[in-house]
Amino acid sequence: MQQPWRFVDTGARDAASNMALDEALLVRHEAGATPPTLRVYGWCQPTLSLGYAQNAQQEVDLAACRTQGVAVIRRPTGGRAVLHDQEVTYSVVMPLTLADGPYTITEHYRRIGMALAAALQALGLPVQLARPQVRAAPTHAPASPACFAALSRYELSVAGKKMVGSAQKRAQRALLQHGSIPLWMDRQRLFQCLRVPPEYRAEFVQAAYRTMGAVNEVAARPVSLTALHEALRQGFGATFGVELVDMPISSEEWRLAQHLRATKYATDAWNLDGAAAWRSSQRSVRSL
Amino acid sequence: MEFPANLRYTKEHEWARQEGNRVVVGITDYAQKELGDIVFVELPEVGITLAATDTFGVVESVKAVSDLYAPVSGTIVEANIILEDQPELVNASPYGQGWMIVIEAAFIEELQQLLTAAEYQAYVAQEKSSR
Numbered sequence: 001m002q003q004p005w006r007f008v009d010t011g012a013r014d015a016a017s018n019m020a021l022d023e024a025l026l027v028r029h030e031a032g033a034t035p036p037t038l039r040v041y042g043w044c045q046p047t048l049s050l051g052y053a054q055n056a057q058q059e060v061d062l063a064a065c066r067t068q069g070v071a072v073i074r075r076p077t078g079g080r081a082v083l084h085d086q087e088v089t090y091s092v093v094m095p096l097t098l099a100d101g102p103y104t105i106t107e108h109y110r111r112i113g114m115a116l117a118a119a120l121q122a123l124g125l126p127v128q129l130a131r132p133q134v135r136a137a138p139t140h141a142p143a144s145p146a147c148f149a150a151l152s153r154y155e156l157s158v159a160g161k162k163m164v165g166s167a168q169k170r171a172q173r174a175l176l177q178h179g180s181i182p183l184w185m186d187r188q189r190l191f192q193c194l195r196v197p198p199e200y201r202a203e204f205v206q207a208a209y210r211t212m213g214a215v216n217e218v219a220a221r222p223v224s225l226t227a228l229h230e231a232l233r234q235g236f237g238a239t240f241g242v243e244l245v246d247m248p249i250s251s252e253e254w255r256l257a258q259h260l261r262a263t264k265y266a267t268d269a270w271n272l273d274g275a276a277a278w279r280s281s282q283r284s285v286r287s288l
Numbered sequence: 289m290e291f292p293a294n295l296r297y298t299k300e301h302e303w304a305r306q307e308g309n310r311v312v313v314g315i316t317d318y319a320q321k322e323l324g325d326i327v328f329v330e331l332p333e334v335g336i337t338l339a340a341t342d343t344f345g346v347v348e349s350v351k352a353v354s355d356l357y358a359p360v361s362g363t364i365v366e367a368n369i370i371l372e373d374q375p376e377l378v379n380a381s382p383y384g385q386g387w388m389i390v391i392e393a394a395f396i397e398e399l400q401q402l403l404t405a406a407e408y409q410a411y412v413a414q415e416k417s418s419r
Contacts, residue, residue, distance in 0.1 A: 051348070052328070052346070052348055052353045053327065053328035053330075053348045053353075076353065077352075077353050078327075078328070078348040078349070078350075078352060078353040103415060104322055104415065104416065105322050105323065105324075105351045105352050106322075106351070109351070167352075167353075168351065168352040168353070169352065169353040169354070169355075170352050170353070170354045170355070171355055172300055172341070172355070172357060175352075275330060275346065276330055280333070283333075283336075
C-alpha cells in the first residue's frame with residue numbers, strides 16, 4: 001500500500017506567496033520531509049505569470065498591467081505567459097520515481113494529465129488528453145507569447161480548446177508540476193497585458209476563442225471551485241492509486257515560503273530582470 | 289543513443305570528462321532527448337566554487353525546467369556562454385559543442401564515484417522500463 005498523499009487548499013493569495021509556496025513544497029519534499037502533495041489555490045488579484053526564462057521587458061506590457069490591476073510574477077517552472085484570475089490552480093509535488101512505471105518527463109505529464117482528465121470528465125466535460133501534435137499557427141503572425149495558445153504533449157482539450165496550462169520543474173528526487181484550470185477566461189485582457197504587435201492583437205484574441213478554453217464556457221452546468229477541488233482530489237487519487245488526506249502546510253514550509261517570498265518572488269530582480277540577474281543580486285548581497 | 293565510454297556519468301544525467309585536473313561537464317544524449325527542444329540554458333559565473341551535487345545551472349526545454357548538478361567539487365573556470373544564444377546546441381551536440389562548464393576539481397578522485405558508461409546505460413534502461 002502506498003503512502004497517502006497530502007491534499008491541501010491554501011486559498012486565494014498574492015502571486016509571490018503562491019509561487020513561494022510552490023517552491024517551498026518542492027524543496028521540503030525533495031528533502032524527504034513531506035509526503036507527495038496535491039495543493040489547490042487561487043489568486044487574490046488577476047496575475048500574469050511568466051515562464052522561468054521569459055523576458056519580462058520584451059513580453060509584458062508592464063504599464064498595461066499596472067492600469068489593469070494585474071500583478072506580474074515569474075514562475076520557477078518554464079513555459080509561456082498565463083493570466084490567472086477565475087480559476088483553480090493545481091500544484092503537485094511528487095517523487096521522480098513512480099511506483100509502477102517509467103518516470104520520464106513525458107510519463108509524468110501523461111500521468112498527471114490522466115488525473116486532470118479524470119477530474120474534468122467527472123464534472124461532465126468531454127475532455128481529451130492530447131497526443132503530441134504540431135499546432136498550425138497563422139503563418140504571417142509571430143508565435144504567441146501565451147501558454148494556452150499551444151497544444152503540446154499530453155494536454156487536455158475540449159473541442160480543440162486547451163483547458164489546462166501546465167508547467168513542470170524537476171529537481172534531483174522530486175518534481176513540481178502546476179497548472180491553471182480556468183473557470184472563466186478574459187482573452188482580451190490577456191493580450192492587453194502582453195506585448196504583441198498591435199496589428200496582430202485582434203488576430204491573437206480571435207484565435208484564442210478557438211484555442212483556449214475555460215471550464216464554465218463548456219460545462220453544461222456551472223462548476224464551482226469546491227466541485228473542481230473535489231474532482232481533482234478524486235482524479236489524482238484514482239490515477240495514482242493513493243488516498244489523499246487533508247493535511248496542513250507545516251511550519252517549516254511556511255517559514256521557507258516566507259523567506260522565498262521576501263528574497264525572491266516579491267522582488268523586481270526575480271520577476272522583471274530574470275533568474276540570472278536575481279542570482280547575481282543575491283551574490284552581491286551575500287558578499288556585503 | 290550515445291554513451292561515450294571515455295566519460296563518467298551522474299544519475300541526474302550529466303556527463304563528466306577529465307582533462308588533467310579539470311572536468312568538462314554537460315548533459316547526456318538521453319537527457320537532451322528526454323527534455324526535447326532546449327530553449328534556455330542558465331550557466332554559473334566563472335569563479336564560483338561548488339560542492340559535488342550542488343546545482344550549477346538550469347536548463348529549460350519545451351517540456352520542463354530542470355536543475356543541473358555539479359558532478360565534482362571545485363571552481364568554475366569556464367562556462368559555454370554560446371549556449372545562452374544557441375541553446376539548441378545542447379540537443380544537436382550534447383557531448384561536443386553543447387558542453388556547459390569546466391570545473392577545476394578540488395578532489396579529482398570524486399570522478400571515480402560517478403557511473404561508468406556501462407553503469408549509466410543500465411541506469412537509463414531501468415528508468416525507461418516498466419517496473
